[in-house]
Amino acid sequence: MQVPAPFDYERATSVDHAIGLLSRLGPTARLVAGGHSLLPMMKLRLAHYEYLIDINDLHEELGYVKVEPTQIRIGAMTRHRELLESPELRRSFPIFHEAERVIADPLVRNRGTIGGSLCQADPSEDLSAVCTTLDARCLIRGPGGDRVVGMADFYRGPYETAVGPAEMLIEIRFPVRPNGSSAYEKVGRRAGDWAVVSCGAAVWMEDGVITDARVGLAAVGPNTTGIPAISEALRGRPPSEEAYAEAGVLAARHCTPVTDQRGSAEYKRHLATELTRRALRRAVARIDAAPASPRAG
Amino acid sequence: MQVTMVVNGEQVTRDVEGRLLLVHFLRDHLGLTGTHWGCDTSNCGACAVWMDGEPVKSCTVLAAMAGGHEVRTIEGLPGAGDLDFGPGDGLDPIQRAFMQCHGLQCGFCTPGMLMTARALLDSNPNPTAEEIREAISGQVCRCTGYATIVRSVQWAASEMAGTRRSVADDVEQ
Numbered sequence: 001m002q003v004p005a006p007f008d009y010e011r012a013t014s015v016d017h018a019i020g021l022l023s024r025l026g027p028t029a030r031l032v033a034g035g036h037s038l039l040p041m042m043k044l045r046l047a048h049y050e051y052l053i054d055i056n057d058l059h060e061e062l063g064y065v066k067v068e069p070t071q072i073r074i075g076a077m078t079r080h081r082e083l084l085e086s087p088e089l090r091r092s093f094p095i096f097h098e099a100e101r102v103i104a105d106p107l108v109r110n111r112g113t114i115g116g117s118l119c120q121a122d123p124s125e126d127l128s129a130v131c132t133t134l135d136a137r138c139l140i141r142g143p144g145g146d147r148v149v150g151m152a153d154f155y156r157g158p159y160e161t162a163v164g165p166a167e168m169l170i171e172i173r174f175p176v177r178p179n180g181s182s183a184y185e186k187v188g189r190r191a192g193d194w195a196v197v198s199c200g201a202a203v204w205m206e207d208g209v210i211t212d213a214r215v216g217l218a219a220v221g222p223n224t225t226g227i228p229a230i231s232e233a234l235r236g237r238p239p240s241e242e243a244y245a246e247a248g249v250l251a252a253r254h255c256t257p258v259t260d261q262r263g264s265a266e267y268k269r270h271l272a273t274e275l276t277r278r279a280l281r282r283a284v285a286r287i288d289a290a291p292a293s294p295r296a297g
Numbered sequence: 298m299q300v301t302m303v304v305n306g307e308q309v310t311r312d313v314e315g316r317l318l319l320v321h322f323l324r325d326h327l328g329l330t331g332t333h334w335g336c337d338t339s340n341c342g343a344c345a346v347w348m349d350g351e352p353v354k355s356c357t358v359l360a361a362m363a364g365g366h367e368v369r370t371i372e373g374l375p376g377a378g379d380l381d382f383g384p385g386d387g388l389d390p391i392q393r394a395f396m397q398c399h400g401l402q403c404g405f406c407t408p409g410m411l412m413t414a415r416a417l418l419d420s421n422p423n424p425t426a427e428e429i430r431e432a433i434s435g436q437v438c439r440c441t442g443y444a445t446i447v448r449s450v451q452w453a454a455s456e457m458a459g460t461r462r463s464v465a466d467d468v469e470q
Contacts, residue, residue: 001321002337009298009315009361032362039318039357040338052315054362081351105435107342107413110351111358191434 004042011054015062015141018055019168023143025051027165033077033116036108055168062115062170065089072174076115080127084109093134093174094286095182095200099126102184105192115169118154121161124194124219124262126186128155132224133182133200133216134174142167155223177212180204181286185275186218189262195219196262197271199251201279203239205287210234213280215247219262220255220272227254230276239284247280248273300364304329305373313360320344322360323370331371331408335437342436345409346370352413354435371408374415391415391453400449402440409436414450423454 010029012018022029029051032038041047055062055077062077067088074083083089084100103109103126117127118138131138132151140147140163149162156162163169182202186195198218204211213234217225230247237243257268301310304327311326323329323346332355335343339357346355347369371377376389386393391414394400401407410433417424417432424432429450430443438446 001334003318003321004316007315009359011361011364032359035359035362036339036354036357039359043337052359054359056362105342106432107345107352107354107435108339108357110353 002043004039005045005048007042007049008051009054010051011057013057015058015168015170018053018058019141019143019166021051021053022168023166025053029053031055031119031168033113034079034108034111035116036104036112037116037120037122063113067092069176071176074114074172074174076118076169076171077113078115080104080109080112080114080117081106083114083127092176093130093182093202095130095133095184095202095283098184099130099186099198099200102126102186102188102192108192114172118172119161119163119169121155121157121159121223122194123158123221123223124198125224126184126195126198126218128224129195129198129200129216129218130184131172131174131216132226133202133214135214135226137173137175138162138169139171139173140164140167141170146170148173151224152226158222177204179206179211179287179290181283181290183279183282183286185279185282187271187275194262197257197268197275199272199275199279201276201283203234203280203283203287205239205284208238210237210239210243210284213247213283215251215276215279217251217255217272217276220257220268222256225255227251227276229254234280239280241281244277244280248277251276298361300361302363302365303367305369311360315359315361317360319346319355319358319360319363319368322363323355323368326360329370329372333405333408335405335409340437341406342409342413342433343406345412345436347412347416350416350419352416369412371411374411389415390456391418391450394449394453394456395446398449398452399445400442401446402442406436406438406440410438410446414446414453417450418454418457422457424450426451 030049032052059077062075064075065086066073090097138149186198195218200216203213215227215230229250251272252269257265259265333343335341339354344355374389429447
């Protein structure tokens with residue numbers, strides 16, 4: 001039987017209460033949201049905490065998708081299922097729906113949260129790749145107040161984030177820009193598994209030219225990886241198969257996969273190339289298909 | 298610590314360790330052994346129960362986390378029980394469907410499959426085969442009887458189309 005080592009259970013009734021408990025109990029305490037990453041790790045003794053602070057009662061406070069003119073704000077306790085089923089989110093960022101469909105399974109998605117996924121900082125985690133792709137900003141709250149950290153600074157290595165011991169991830173913000181779309185590609189060994197490699201792409205265009213493009217890869221480095229070189233290479237160019245191919249080559253060059261039970265480093269580089277091309281191609285096709293696009297015919 | 302929750306419509310309170318998992322709480326503390334304890338790693342779904350009406354894997358929920366919530370197990374499946382008093386055969390339509398369509402072989406995955414399937418039918422009374430496969434994609438049938446499981450859920454859907462009884466009604470009783 002797998003059970004976690006003994007710990008004391010606390011239940012937070014508000015964000016301030018959770019931060020107060022973290023401050024009082026110190027680094028031997030950990031927040032638990034859905035628990036579908038943390039509890040398995042505690043069962044395997046890969047993680048141990050003396051206190052678990054259950055923040056599921058904060059779902060009412062932190063479970064939301066708020067659409068504003070220039071950004072979408074998602075509360076840290078928003079569950080995978082809510083992200084999968086949000087029509088607003090799907091309209092602005094189809095990448096969310098596509099990624100959520102291949103994250104674990106429906107039962108796990110009923111519990112897991114976006115905040116938990118990000119704070120777990122697993123390099124193979126799909127929502128992290130989505131947030132990296134969309135250049136998300138993370139609102140972190142601690143005893144000293146709020147701060148906002150971009151995805152490039154949020155991750156500090158595998159299973160390590162910028163969230164300090166007495167801090168809590170509150171909200172994830174996604175800038176909304178016109179004439180853009182996105183897509184997600186994943187190769188896994190079986191349904192619901194972690195990625196062998198995943199790739200998110202987001203593209204913005206104007207007058208037939210790419211104004212910005214972003215690619216985020218999972219499972220090919222110590223954290224999910226943005227590839228700024230691809231953005232530089234694609235800006236100002238019309239979309240083309242040559243451009244996607246070039247982006248694919250850049251993806252393989254700038255990622256650092258390792259050989260493990262999910263595949264060889266060589267195979268993962270191949271996937272990084274191919275999935276980058278596919279994701280960019282589909283993101284652009286979506287812009288073309290959108291009624292608001294000047295290119296729609 | 299003390300934990301209180303509603304299980305199959307009845308409020309229960311027990312003293313438990315913080316680390317106790319919901320699946321062991323149900324089986325060992327309440328004697329509800331219909332919920333099966335399988336892989337321990339949230340992969341197989343044999344331990345699926347409802348928490349506030351949604352299927353979850355009870356090996357990856359602490360009993361303490363279920364405190365204050367409504368849990369439903371296979372023993373509390375809406376149409377089940379009432380063998381002596383009910384109008385029917387004491388089976389929920391989804392149970393009857395698995396019997397009719399050979400939806401089980403060894404039976405180990407069956408309680409979890411039934412809970413997930415019934416939750417699907419409550420939110421989507423006429424699912425496609427693909428939707429059924431998606432709904433049970435977090436559950437493993439090691440006899441690989443997936444085809445008959447999908448067929449069973451479809452059978453239950455048509456059965457329930459005539460005599461549907463909502464879970465909400467049942468909870469309120």
